Amino acid sequence: MFSQHGPSLRELAVQALSSVERGYDLLAPKFDHTPFRTPDSVLGAVEEELKTLGPFGHGLDLCCGTGAGMDVLRTVCRGSVTGVDFSAGMLAVGREQVRSDGSPRVAWVRADARALPFGPAFDLVVSFGAFGHFLPRELPGLFAQAHSVLRPGGRFVFPIGAPPRPDSAWYWALLGFDAAMRVRNAVRRPPFVMYYRTFRFGDVRRELTRAGFTVEHRALPGFGRRPDGSPRCRLIVATRGSGTPRA
Structure with missing residues (x-):
């Protein structure tokens, strides 16, 4: 499915019927050949x-998967680059694919983003395409964790796309996917949390502010604007102040 190197429909079904962690362990070897990669x-x-x-x-x-964002960090960081994810399979693929020689130093850590095993050691935290795996009620804790591992003045940065318009096919496709996922999670355990319509710009900005960040956003060039003039893709830049990190 997706390409000759991607997962089959059967493999995707097995993943969807597993937990998030087990599902991504199974998908990891073929993940980069799917549209799920950023x-x-x-x-x-x-x-x-x-x-x-x-x-x-x-x-x-944060939630590095197979390491698509690690090469971005290697370009802009001089000291070290760390990828954290709770899927051992995704981390194993990342270790094979991302160069770890030279500078900056590269490390891979298996951990839950909701309970990071770090102190305030980082100047930059990024995340790509992972927030659909967290329920809205989990955002305060997730953002507090990102705040807690940043040094004063550090940045938490991630892209966020504009939601599709109700008159577009994508809107109804994502609505249908989320509805199917809710039915699946209502009748089967463990749940597979993946929702495309729960990570909303207004909610994100509010919860980041509550976590102690100063939040700005900028349009990402090259993605254009919607008919109402709003950008199709924004970059959120949340800066940690000089106060005590949130737990």
Whole structure:
């Protein structure tokens, strides 16, 4: 499915009927051949924006998967780059694919993003395409964790796309996917949390502010604007102040 190197429909079904962790362990060897991987166009646009904000010392890729964002961090960080994910399978693929020689140093850590095993050691935290795996009620804790691992003045940066319009096919496709996922999780355990319509710009900005960040956003060039003039893709730049990190 997707390409000759991608997963089959049967493999995707087995993944969807597993837990999030087990599902991604199974999908990991073929993950980069699916549309679920963050597109290079998005990675490149974020990298260019980070260059205007950096350079940075130590970077963390939150929910790094197979490491698509690690090469972005390696470009803008001088000290070290760390990828954290709770799927051992995704981390194993990342270790094979991302160069770890030279500078900056590269490390891979298996951990839950909701309970990070780090102190305030990073100058930059990024995340790409992972937030659909967290329920809205989990955002305060997730953002508090990102805040807690940043040094004063550190940035938490990630792209967020504009929701599709109700008159588009994508709107109804994503609505249908989320509805099917809710039915699946209502009748089967463990749940597989993956929702495309729960990570909303207004909610994200509010919860980041509550976590102690100063939040700004900028349009990512190259993705254009919607008919109402709003950008199709934004970059959220949340800066940690000098106060005590949130737990």
